[in-house]
Amino acid sequence: MAEAPSHSEKLKSWDRMKVEGFSKKAPVTTPYPFTDIEKPPEFRGIPHINPEKCIGCGACVQACPPDALIMEWDKEHGVKRLTYNAARCIRCARCIEVCPTGAMEPTTRFEIATDNKEDLVEVVEHKLAYCEECGEYLDFTERQIEYVRNILPKEIFDAYALEDRIKLTQEEKMRRTVVKLRELESNVYPAFMLVEKGKEKKGGEE
Amino acid sequence: MVGTKDLEAHFEFECKACEDGRCSKADVESILAERKGLKDFYEAFKEHIRECKRMTYGQYMFVIDREVLPEAVLWWHNHPKFKETHMSTAVGTDERPLNGHFAYMPFLNVQVEPFKMDENYWVFLKVYTPADDPSFPSVAAKLPAALWIEREVKDLLGFKPVGHPDPRRLILPEDFPDGVYPLRKDMDYRHSPITEPRTEYRETPEGTTLVPMGPVHAGVEEPAHFRLFVKGEKIVDVDYRGFYSHRGIEKTGEGRLTYNQVLFLAERICGICGYQHSVSYAMAVERLADVEIPDRARYIRTLLLELERIHNHLLWVGIAAHLVGYDTGFMHAWRIREPVMWLVERLTGNRKQYGMNIVGGVRRDLLDYRKEEVLKVVKEIREGTKKFLDIALNTNTFIKRAEGVGILPYKVAKAYSVLGPTARASGRKIDARLDQATKTAMAYHEVDFKVPVYKEGDVLARVLVRMDELFESLWIVEQLIDQMPDGDIFTPIGNLPEYQEALGFTEAHRGEVVHYVMTGEKNKVYRWKVRAPTYNNLPAVPEMLKGYHVADAPIIIASIDPCYSCTERVQFVDVETGKVKVLTEAEFNELSIKYKGVF
Numbered sequence A: 001m002a003e004a005p006s007h008s009e010k011l012k013s014w015d016r017m018k019v020e021g022f023s024k025k026a027p028v029t030t031p032y033p034f035t036d037i038e039k040p041p042e043f044r045g046i047p048h049i050n051p052e053k054c055i056g057c058g059a060c061v062q063a064c065p066p067d068a069l070i071m072e073w074d075k076e077h078g079v080k081r082l083t084y085n086a087a088r089c090i091r092c093a094r095c096i097e098v099c100p101t102g103a104m105e106p107t108t109r110f111e112i113a114t115d116n117k118e119d120l121v122e123v124v125e126h127k128l129a130y131c132e133e134c135g136e137y138l139d140f141t142e143r144q145i146e147y148v149r150n151i152l153p154k155e156i157f158d159a160y161a162l163e164d165r166i167k168l169t170q171e172e173k174m175r176r177t178v179v180k181l182r183e184l185e186s187n188v189y190p191a192f193m194l195v196e197k198g199k200e201k202k203g204g205e206e
Numbered sequence B: 001m002v003g004t005k006d007l008e009a010h011f012e013f014e015c016k017a018c019e020d021g022r023c024s025k026a027d028v029e030s031i032l033a034e035r036k037g038l039k040d041f042y043e044a045f046k047e048h049i050r051e052c053k054r055m056t057y058g059q060y061m062f063v064i065d066r067e068v069l070p071e072a073v074l075w076w077h078n079h080p081k082f083k084e085t086h087m088s089t090a091v092g093t094d095e096r097p098l099n100g101h102f103a104y105m106p107f108l109n110v111q112v113e114p115f116k117m118d119e120n121y122w123v124f125l126k127v128y129t130p131a132d133d134p135s136f137p138s139v140a141a142k143l144p145a146a147l148w149i150e151r152e153v154k155d156l157l158g159f160k161p162v163g164h165p166d167p168r169r170l171i172l173p174e175d176f177p178d179g180v181y182p183l184r185k186d187m188d189y190r191h192s193p194i195t196e197p198r199t200e201y202r203e204t205p206e207g208t209t210l211v212p213m214g215p216v217h218a219g220v221e222e223p224a225h226f227r228l229f230v231k232g233e234k235i236v237d238v239d240y241r242g243f244y245s246h247r248g249i250e251k252t253g254e255g256r257l258t259y260n261q262v263l264f265l266a267e268r269i270c271g272i273c274g275y276q277h278s279v280s281y282a283m284a285v286e287r288l289a290d291v292e293i294p295d296r297a298r299y300i301r302t303l304l305l306e307l308e309r310i311h312n313h314l315l316w317v318g319i320a321a322h323l324v325g326y327d328t329g330f331m332h333a334w335r336i337r338e339p340v341m342w343l344v345e346r347l348t349g350n351r352k353q354y355g356m357n358i359v360g361g362v363r364r365d366l367l368d369y370r371k372e373e374v375l376k377v378v379k380e381i382r383e384g385t386k387k388f389l390d391i392a393l394n395t396n397t398f399i400k401r402a403e404g405v406g407i408l409p410y411k412v413a414k415a416y417s418v419l420g421p422t423a424r425a426s427g428r429k430i431d432a433r434l435d436q437a438t439k440t441a442m443a444y445h446e447v448d449f450k451v452p453v454y455k456e457g458d459v460l461a462r463v464l465v466r467m468d469e470l471f472e473s474l475w476i477v478e479q480l481i482d483q484m485p486d487g488d489i490f491t492p493i494g495n496l497p498e499y500q501e502a503l504g505f506t507e508a509h510r511g512e513v514v515h516y517v518m519t520g521e522k523n524k525v526y527r528w529k530v531r532a533p534t535y536n537n538l539p540a541v542p543e544m545l546k547g548y549h550v551a552d553a554p555i556i557i558a559s560i561d562p563c564y565s566c567t568e569r570v571q572f573v574d575v576e577t578g579k580v581k582v583l584t585e586a587e588f589n590e591l592s593i594k595y596k597g598v599f
Helices: A007-013 A016-020 A059-063 A094-098 A142-151 A159-165 A170-186 A191-205 B004-010 B016-020 B028-032 B038-044 B066-077 B144-157 B249-255 B259-267 B274-289 B295-323 B327-348 B368-392 B396-402 B410-415 B420-425 B459-483 B534-545 B550-558 B564-568 B585-594
Strands: A069-074 A079-085 A121-131 A136-141 B049-056 B059-064 B086-095 B101-110 B121-130 B135-137 B160-162 B209-213 B225-231 B234-241 B501-508 B511-519 B525-531
Touching: A007 B368, A059 A069, A059 A094, A121 A142, A136 A142, B028 B038, B028 B049, B038 B059, B038 B066, B038 B121, B049 B501, B059 B066, B059 B501, B066 B086, B066 B101, B066 B121, B066 B135, B086 B144, B086 B511, B086 B525, B086 B534, B101 B144, B121 B135, B144 B160, B144 B534, B209 B550, B225 B534, B225 B550, B234 B534, B249 B259, B249 B525, B259 B274, B259 B525, B274 B295, B274 B501, B274 B511, B295 B327, B295 B368, B295 B459, B295 B550, B327 B368, B368 B459, B396 B459, B396 B550, B410 B534, B420 B459, B420 B511, B420 B534, B511 B534, B534 B550, B534 B564
Parallel strands: B059 B121, B135 B160
Antiparallel strands: A069 A079, A079 A121, A121 A136, B049 B059, B086 B101, B101 B121, B209 B225, B225 B234, B501 B511, B511 B525
């Protein structure tokens, strides 16, 4: 089998004249709706969310100018929902640029006319991380935590401390810090109590 | 612990604002010495000038008393030496949250010498009015260029231009209640009240008959309502009512979007000169952030701007041919145009709405095979257009309808601040590409081209100006491809300074596009004002129509290349504000039903 051409070679070899087959009589027009039309590989069509790669961080939601992408939290059921609505999309491809994992995938699709609005909507649901300590769901997803674990350099962060705290709500983190500070400043609590509590918790997690 | 105050006592901090001339403490004398004419103005209005500063390179601001506003504007506009100086537009701002005042600010494009970008400059004349009495003496009574903008600030901000000759409603719809001013900061942008509609047409003059033209224009298929008062076949007077597609993007940009998001909204103001708007806006923000964008990005921007000009001029000549009944020419012009659309589709990813810009550079690089493609298309177009012009300009159908029709004299063009090819066909020597310092965002000063100027001022001259420009643009594109430097295409931008103002501008194919940006807190835009060239050209159309036949009206109106959606600033994104935005599908539907009749 011959080696597959590189991306830039693929771009280079695409030729409109060959693809669309213009005649001499009609040099720029095609009987379009009755024939298929192919867009060049550079074309910015509507994007598509790859649910396998998406971690639910919401970077695309922050960047999207017309709010075609929206994020909803359902703390009761522990779900974070990312909705993409192609009807609102202006095809600026900002989401593709900002996505940290490459989950927003560019396509060359442009024919999205439909008689059912729901065809235009893509929904990705993520499971929110759960704080065992206070029995509440966190603001971020389990995949986000996984992602953070992978990108943080191990040598700099204390891996155990990270494991300890990464799945806690903000309030719980603050509470712990306060406890620790008090302990350091005035020794109100004996040191062994804190250590013991930490140990217990760790055991529970495993 | 060492506080900030102790540090300040020990070290002298360099004041960045002082160095830039933005600070009110900056040395006035050195600022005034930078450009010709500033000193004279300062001397002439000395007791009325409250503050004087440089906003950014080549942009100067004077804060003056409101009593002398008309005199100050006319001092510049009728300057005996700076012949092509014109009042570009004005901007009204609700600055009550900042200092308890409203601000009205006309600005002028001062031309010391045509086509010398380092000598010319912008002058901003800012006037503060108290919050309970936002009135100022009208400039429009003496200068027709201010006619529309004063009606606009009256509609949108509730200012009172005292002595305005035509104080009717301009922008807001007929069924909008009085006393509700959308651009004031205390009005939420989702609020949209309705009352009984009330039309304010001008009365038909005695002895004339009314011929309504519109609300949709015959050739350009956009909403604009002309009311022609005719005597027999002859047009005596004209009334205009437009702004049917005003939807308040300025409010949306100020309310919700971050500075990078406004860019994409700006690009969608117009379906034809979108990239010009996007570059203008990006330029304004880059001036504010005080960054220098890479050379390669400047070249790519210029290349796309010129390609846009080429395809738009071909589109326009097609429409002009169609309106005079020469449909063969229309078909051929559009056939020649199509390869440019295909080319930009491959360069940027779309036929229109390139999405290539980002504040600080461009988003896609120009690969080598695309360069070859550009040169191929340029060659094709040059041959095609030459052949087309050879035939079209020898066709009686075309020439007889265009020659000596819709004449706009130089003096009228200057009084109305007419811009772009329309002005150049009337003998005005202006071109924002070279007149003002476009060098921070574009590369026009590094290429060689001529600016065609005609004296006749009729429709044919406008055709010829545009066609000459098209060949110049082709030549610019070839040079750009040849000189394209290597390097990065993007520079990151830090935080924007708070409450600073700057202007971004380009020469679109219709005239200068101006984007005024005032930053707010936290990298948001406090005030964003868009002025498309048609905004200045359209008020002059009644002057062109007077004395000609009704049958000539469509081609005369189309000869300025009007773009109503630019002028009226369409494109509205109806969304909730707030930090975390949550809207369900049902709410979306509800909103769309609610606003169905309104927008």
